[in-house]
Amino acid sequence: MDAMNCPRCRKVFVKRADPLCPVCMKEEELIYEKVREYVKDHPECMIKEVADACGVTVKRILSYLRDGRLSTSKGMHGELLCSKCNKPILTGRMCEKCILETNFMVQDMKNDAAIKNRGQVYTKRK
Numbered sequence: 238m239d240a241m242n243c244p245r246c247r248k249v250f251v252k253r254a255d256p257l258c259p260v261c262m263k264e265e266e267l268i269y270e271k272v273r274e275y276v277k278d279h280p281e282c283m284i285k286e287v288a289d290a291c292g293v294t295v296k297r298i299l300s301y302l303r304d305g306r307l308s309t310s311k312g313m314h315g316e317l318l319c320s321k322c323n324k325p326i327l328t329g330r331m332c333e334k335c336i337l338e339t340n341f342m343v344q345d346m347k348n349d350a351a352i353k354n355r356g357q358v359y360t361k362r363k
């Protein structure tokens with residue numbers, strides 16, 4: 238079994254799927270719950286306000302939003318922006334339009350690969 242240092246408390250723990258040791262994971266979970274509850278009660282709050290109220294950093298709130306773990310009906314007053322076009326978004330990393338565009342691009346690439354593969358199979362069989 239692999240052991241690793243917890244990046245949060247520096248304690249050694251047995252490596253598993255979680256990035257932190259069990260104690261820290263539990264604490265992180267509690268912090269997340271607190272943030273989520275606060276945002277639920279204050280849907281029009283600013284990120285800074287949530288951070289202050291819950292005793293966490295603005296960066297952490299942003300990462301919750303980007304991971305899609307947190308969302309607000311008002312989109313945190315446009316504080317979270319699409320990573321592609323900089324349009325204000327409610328949650329995640331990109332706006333719906335950019336997500337669609339990206340999905341199309343991925344789909345195109347897959348189609349290209351499929352066509353190429355078919356071509357290879359064809360030449361092999363010849």
Ligand SMILES: [Zn+2]
Nearest residue numbers: 243246258261
């Ligand atoms: Zn830890």
Ligand SMILES: [Zn+2]
Nearest residue numbers: 319322332335
């Ligand atoms: Zn966008």
